[in-house]
Amino acid sequence: MPELPEVETVVSGLRKHAINLQITHIHASDEKLAHIAQMTDLIGKTIVSIDRRGKFINFLLDDRRVLQIHLMMSGRLFLRHPKSPEDPWTRFLITLTDGFQIRLSDPRRFGLVSVLSNHEYILFQHRLGPEPLSREFTTRLLAKRLANRKIAIKSALLDQTIIAGIGNIYADEALWHARVHPETPAGSATPNNLKRLHRGIRRALKEGLEHGGTTFGIYANAVGQTGNNQQHLNVFRRTDKSCLRCRTNICKVVVGGRSSHYCPKCQAK
Ligand SMILES: [Zn+2]
Structure with missing residues (x-):
């Protein structure tokens, strides 16, 4: 999507x-x-x-x-x-x-x-939740949006009423940047986790924008060109390939019904 x-x-x-x-x-x-x-x-x-x-x-x-x-x-x-x-x-x-x-x-x-x-x-x-690339979206706001939630942080990132615009690809990428395990309960993220996640969300989305979006199947822009961010992904759909940070093999787990890709070492529970 x-x-x-x-x-x-x-x-x-x-x-x-x-x-x-x-x-x-x-x-x-x-x-x-x-x-x-x-x-x-x-x-x-x-x-x-x-x-x-x-x-x-x-x-x-x-x-x-x-x-x-x-x-x-x-x-x-x-x-x-x-x-x-x-x-x-x-x-x-x-x-x-x-x-x-x-x-x-x-x-x-x-x-x-x-x-x-x-x-x-x-x-x-x-x-809808806040726009993650807007100025109002601060670490503090992210903390507020996730506070007291027991759902997995991956599921929270996909919930459009918590934050708007993130789907499966950029949620996995953001969590990899942040070194946060996708099954971490959203409300129990530490201040350090939140700081890194805030940065990770923005970084993953900006990289996607810079590369004209991610095309795995059908996506194309308004003049029919595909994106090329799929060549720059760090973790999404890289199961069994080595982590670009620590060379451990990337794992896949289903979180809230969605495949989630993560590095078991960088993103330890
Ligand atoms: Zn790693």
């Missing part, structure tokens, strides 16, 4: 082109999304800004409503010239004033599209 760095990469690609353009046409080839395509009152609205919040993509419109897209497992958002060949699995398509199209290509069809009122958008913002 695309995580913060991948979604941010898509958003910055869209932002370069689509701001201040009007929606002239909406089409859904998937029944699940037909109700949104039928909202003809979105036509003529101008895209004022495109923001990422957690793993959500938000098109803020000039009437203060928000067209929101979540890519889920396999969604990709492409910005395409009207004459460029059709993208397979396109479920939803927006045409802009200059003819360019934003296409949601989504083979597994789990991606979500919705339209939020301004009030619903404010409530949505409050439901």
Whole structure:
């Protein structure tokens, strides 16, 4: 699933082109999304800004409503010239004033599209945890978010209401940077653990951003290029390969239903 760095990469690609353009046409080839395509009152609205919040993509419109897209497992958002060949699995398509199209290509069809009122958008913002790359996200805030929680720290990092935007890849990478075992109870992390984890989260996400995101299967940015952060991962999907820090073999354990990769020496329990 695309995580913060991948979604941010898509958003910055869209932002370069689509701001201040009007929606002239909406089409859904998937029944699940037909109700949104039928909202003809979105036509003529101008895209004022495109923001990422957690793993959500938000098109803020000039009437203060928000067209929101979540890519889920396999969604990709492409910005395409009207004459460029059709993208397979396109479920939803927006045409802009200059003819360019934003296409949601989504083979597994789990991606979500919705339209939020301004009030619903404010409530949505409050439901999500803080943005880990924002200035407000300090070690102190991280400590507060994790305090008294008995769940595994890995599961806490994946909980979007605790911190927004982190998924399986960057959680494993952050814990490796921090030298924290994924099954450590979140509320029992020491001040030192928290300090390293805060740094580790930001480092893992920034590395992902610098490398244009991680592509293991389908992820691509708004112009269809894959990321290359998969070549720079320290621990994720490196089971039985040697730790880049201490050469011990990387292990895999299931935490909260998700595979978690860690170094048994650097990240001892
Ligand atoms: Zn190690």
